[in-house]
Amino acid sequence: MNTSYRPTLRLLYWLVAVAAFSSIGAVGVISASAVNAHAQDHSVITELLKEKQATQALAQLKTRLAQNPDDPHLRFLQGVAQALDGQNKTAIATFVRLTKDYPELPEPYNNLAVLYAAENQLDKARQTLEQAIRTNPSYSTAHENLGDIYAKMAGQAYSKALQVDDTNSTQLQPKLALIHDLFSVTGAGVLGASKTGLEADVVAVIAANGASGDKKQANSINQLLEPPALAPAAVVDAGAASAAATASAASTSPNSATPASSTAPANGTTMKDTAKEAVLAWARAWAAQNMDAYLGAYAPSFRPPSGASRSAWEKERRARIVGKRNITVELSNIEITINDSDVATARFRQDYKGDGFVSSNSKTLKLERVGERWLITREVAGG
Amino acid sequence: MVKARFANLVPLVLALGLGLGLSVFSVNAAEPTEPRNEPEQRLLEVLTLTSQGQSAAALEKAQELVRDYPNFQLAQLTLGDLLLARTRPLYTLGNTVVDSDESADALNDLRIESQRRVAAQKAVLPLGAIPQQFLRLSDTMRYAIAVDTSRSRLYLFENSPQGVRLVADYYASVGKLGIEKQIEGDQRTPLGVYFVTSKLQGTSLPPLYGSGALTLNYPNPLDERRGKTGHGIWLHGTPPEQFSRAPQATDGCVALADPDLTFLLETVETRRTPVVIAKELQWVQPSTQDSLRQAFDIVLMRWQEAKSQGDIDGLLSFYAADFRSSKKIDLSTWNTRLRQEITRLNGRELELKERSYLHWSDEDEVMVVTFGEVPRGDVSGPMRRQYWRHNGQSWQIFFESTV
Numbered sequence: 001m002n003t004s005y006r007p008t009l010r011l012l013y014w015l016v017a018v019a020a021f022s023s024i025g026a027v028g029v030i031s032a033s034a035v036n037a038h039a040q041d042h043s044v045i046t047e048l049l050k051e052k053q054a055t056q057a058l059a060q061l062k063t064r065l066a067q068n069p070d071d072p073h074l075r076f077l078q079g080v081a082q083a084l085d086g087q088n089k090t091a092i093a094t095f096v097r098l099t100k101d102y103p104e105l106p107e108p109y110n111n112l113a114v115l116y117a118a119e120n121q122l123d124k125a126r127q128t129l130e131q132a133i134r135t136n137p138s139y140s141t142a143h144e145n146l147g148d149i150y151a152k153m154a155g156q157a158y159s160k161a162l163q164v165d166d167t168n169s170t171q172l173q174p175k176l177a178l179i180h181d182l183f184s185v186t187g188a189g190v191l192g193a194s195k196t197g198l199e200a201d202v203v204a205v206i207a208a209n210g211a212s213g214d215k216k217q218a219n220s221i222n223q224l225l226e227p228p229a230l231a232p233a234a235v236v237d238a239g240a241a242s243a244a245a246t247a248s249a250a251s252t253s254p255n256s257a258t259p260a261s262s263t264a265p266a267n268g269t270t271m272k273d274t275a276k277e278a279v280l281a282w283a284r285a286w287a288a289q290n291m292d293a294y295l296g297a298y299a300p301s302f303r304p305p306s307g308a309s310r311s312a313w314e315k316e317r318r319a320r321i322v323g324k325r326n327i328t329v330e331l332s333n334i335e336i337t338i339n340d341s342d343v344a345t346a347r348f349r350q351d352y353k354g355d356g357f358v359s360s361n362s363k364t365l366k367l368e369r370v371g372e373r374w375l376i377t378r379e380v381a382g383g
Numbered sequence: 384m385v386k387a388r389f390a391n392l393v394p395l396v397l398a399l400g401l402g403l404g405l406s407v408f409s410v411n412a413a414e415p416t417e418p419r420n421e422p423e424q425r426l427l428e429v430l431t432l433t434s435q436g437q438s439a440a441a442l443e444k445a446q447e448l449v450r451d452y453p454n455f456q457l458a459q460l461t462l463g464d465l466l467l468a469r470t471r472p473l474y475t476l477g478n479t480v481v482d483s484d485e486s487a488d489a490l491n492d493l494r495i496e497s498q499r500r501v502a503a504q505k506a507v508l509p510l511g512a513i514p515q516q517f518l519r520l521s522d523t524m525r526y527a528i529a530v531d532t533s534r535s536r537l538y539l540f541e542n543s544p545q546g547v548r549l550v551a552d553y554y555a556s557v558g559k560l561g562i563e564k565q566i567e568g569d570q571r572t573p574l575g576v577y578f579v580t581s582k583l584q585g586t587s588l589p590p591l592y593g594s595g596a597l598t599l600n601y602p603n604p605l606d607e608r609r610g611k612t613g614h615g616i617w618l619h620g621t622p623p624e625q626f627s628r629a630p631q632a633t634d635g636c637v638a639l640a641d642p643d644l645t646f647l648l649e650t651v652e653t654r655r656t657p658v659v660i661a662k663e664l665q666w667v668q669p670s671t672q673d674s675l676r677q678a679f680d681i682v683l684m685r686w687q688e689a690k691s692q693g694d695i696d697g698l699l700s701f702y703a704a705d706f707r708s709s710k711k712i713d714l715s716t717w718n719t720r721l722r723q724e725i726t727r728l729n730g731r732e733l734e735l736k737e738r739s740y741l742h743w744s745d746e747d748e749v750m751v752v753t754f755g756e757v758p759r760g761d762v763s764g765p766m767r768r769q770y771w772r773h774n775g776q777s778w779q780i781f782f783e784s785t786v
Contacts, residue, residue, distance in 0.1 A: 146470075150470045154464070156463075158479040161459035161460035161477070161489075162486045323472065361482070
């Protein structure tokens, strides 16, 4: 990693005091007039900071904090002064305490990120800035929308790069409608469109949201919209699909619809059933971006395509799966053939959606029984 | 504003091997004076900005580049990466999902193209160094071309009284199945010493050839001696839907981006322009080849003396037993020819003007020699091309004809 290039991040020098205070519930009640009084005083200090007079600012702050030790504005400015004075660790501690006491203020998160970046902890800086954005639900949504726009634009550029026809513009369902429509969850969308009419075995596998993992929602709207971060993808039987779609309107998560027949039944379990369940579990792991489960579905004897080594193949699969915000995998027309006491073949149609790319192809998996489990030994498109 | 995007682009930068602290790419032996290679230069500028963490500027330049060259697929890929990096870390160059073997191949080709373009720009060619095949270029050979297939690069040289200097170099594609053409239809690019035989304008050709073509004389006499077949090996442009092609893309021709091919069409002369196609070019300072050049000067001088003096036996000793001329003329017929020429010469000395030696070594060591054979007192004479082979002890001619 090239460490000589660090991003230049910008410290914030003041809190947007009035708005910040109006959303604080944690630390007592502070009158508006008191806020304004404080705001006026602090301008002296912010001037000092702008002129990089850290030592003088710190002195002033020490005096004032002695009288008002809990004043978030003063504490914030103290953090800034410490940062300008080169006392990175102290400044970090100051801002960390502020974020704990006032988790809804964006400015401390921003400055924390600046300090983390200065320490070359770039991923921590990134996460902290994401927290900054999430303090305001509107900014959070706008930021997500911006991300989706970039992803869509990237998709178009990639299509041109690979000379692939990109007229399938319904792939990436724009989240721009998210705020108005509380119930337009990715899962519900797929459920609503699921093929209830198909006579063959149709199983919709719904993805859990996002691989970055740190979408711990801070506000209530997002909690309604997205399933709980760790909920695995659920298997929904075709018959229950439409019922689940309407039921999800009131529930927190469409994934909580009871799977009718997905778990292995107690009696009469045939080899076909267990093999099929293994295939479904593999698809679920893929959609949930659960690399342990996904890679664990492949036998040690699995032969990666194009002669790649197992480790190279795993690395590539990881790269292709973990980075996605959203993966959906739908399997249909699943046919299981038992070739031998230990060998089975699964053929199905695989409809894949990953961040604005769709593909649909037939696939064949060769499975081998290893102990109690069916593991994949070969994976071939078509066949 | 969220700005911590640099980390996302690390794989892009690492994959390109741009190294530490490079803000300016190494300069080739000669700076082109015209803005050739402009799209490539702009792409590399995007990559430099990216490596410096200036992702916003890089993104802007990338958008301008694809606006101007929407069919420059590698630029589109770079743009895609820069856009995606705004939202999440990238794991690889061309961080996209492919859902077909075709797309996977295309993506892989773009990655290789990227590596080769960057590597060519980074390569430090010592000032004054030239491919070893150019042992001697005549004054009338104003331009010479050399292709390094392993680096997907075509080099254009200018030959002047001051010496041979590199004028420009371009990304170039070769045959789908690689190099070392043997037979018709094998989709390989031949290796060897060739000459530009004609120029064709794109308007008279199918769109595949882009802005036009320079035809080459494959199979040359060495190829024919080795039983190689095939035809239509050209330098040509690209179809309209692509700015440049995959490193291995053609049926055996060497393909360039249209602007690059156009420059060649406007610059080089037919029949006088050698085109060396090698697996990997060896660059040498001309002075290091002085002794080899002088040694061959002497060989050729002795041949000229034998012919001038009418020493037919001495002259014949320069010709290999398996000698052929064009139209399958063998040594005994050639013998008769030589005698006739000697008679016509009538003792006048021959001057060999505009000599050139192109030195080719593979399983054989070959010298492709061209000169004007002017009898003393004449204004001009026939242009001869001879293919000499070193048989371990001496040089002998296995092919000779008039150009």
